[in-house]
Amino acid sequence: MPDARPITFLTDYGYDDDFVGVCHAVMARIAPDARVIDLTHGVPRHDVRTGALTLRRALPYATAGVHLAVVDPEVGAERRALALRCMEEDRILVGPDNGLLHLAAQRFGGVAEVVDIARSRYRLEPASATFHGRDIFAPVAAHLAAGAPLADAGDPMEPREIVTLDMPMAFAGEDEVLCHAIAFDRFGNVTLDVEHTELEDTGLRLGHRVLVDDREAVYATTFADVPPGELLLYEDAYRTLSIAVNRGSAKDVLGLEVDAEIRIQPL
Structure with missing residues (x-):
């Protein structure tokens, strides 16, 4: 056996x-x-x-x-x-x-x-x-x-x-990424519906500033890349695009609920 x-x-x-x-x-x-x-x-x-x-x-x-x-x-x-x-x-x-x-x-x-x-x-x-x-x-x-x-x-x-799961659909383009807040962890970090392979053709570049809706943030590698209280865009441990506030809650700062649409634009 x-x-x-x-x-x-x-x-x-x-x-x-x-x-x-x-x-x-x-x-x-x-x-x-x-x-x-x-x-x-x-x-x-x-x-x-x-x-x-x-x-x-x-x-x-x-x-x-x-x-x-x-x-x-x-x-x-x-x-x-x-x-x-x-x-x-x-x-x-x-x-x-x-x-x-x-x-x-x-x-x-x-x-x-x-x-x-x-x-x-x-x-x-x-x-x-x-x-x-x-x-x-x-x-x-x-x-x-x-x-x-x-x-x-x-x-x-x-x-x-079989039953499928109805999920919102993201759009990842060169000038903007239209995506959705699909999950939140206990720290208030926001998981978006954009995975690593979908980022290749966007204008997002590590270390550069971006607009998350109407707020400026940095597209960073980790939380400590920005001062405490600052907003950052990053790939989480599963290589999924996410939003965080260093030592804070991005969910609370941005006032997000599940499936909220978010527009991200490179500056």
Whole structure:
């Protein structure tokens, strides 16, 4: 039997209850040799989009394996449960069909194969109506990590049938970048919907000043490149364009909400 594949695990469960621990216990019983790596269990409650964005940016740093994600506000309702194989790197994503897996699948070339696992042969019985993380997603992920074929885990679906995530679209041109505030971290740094490869044809140059809407900022490498309290544009640790205030909150200074449009122009 081949070695078990690693499992990454992301949820909005937090750590106050036993949810994360019991999912670990289920996976350990089925695939004791599979290493489970907790990406985060601090996704804001029911925030599918933040979960999807986190999964997309984190998975390139993880070994290709089985990637379990559960942010599931419609648990027990009409939404489907999925296990899918990406086109690239033989990565398998497991989770609810609510858009949570969509951005990560795009990162790895799209969906090559997908099955509906709601009635999987690998689910625990009796399956709870409200804890599919324990009874459906975790056991299916563990069986797949242990070497079970994806086709055996559920009923086949067409990749085009899965739920996608509706995201705003950025425009990166030579004279301006029109983008959106898609996420905020606890420091008030603002993640924009522009990735490194999209910056090549813009007029943004490191060390030069830019306009962020009507405020001047520096396109810098790190926070300390500007004085405390000053605004900067930079690529974050995931090479995504972001805005920060050195020792402050760009979210508060700019008064931004999710999906706010931002115009960036080189000076």
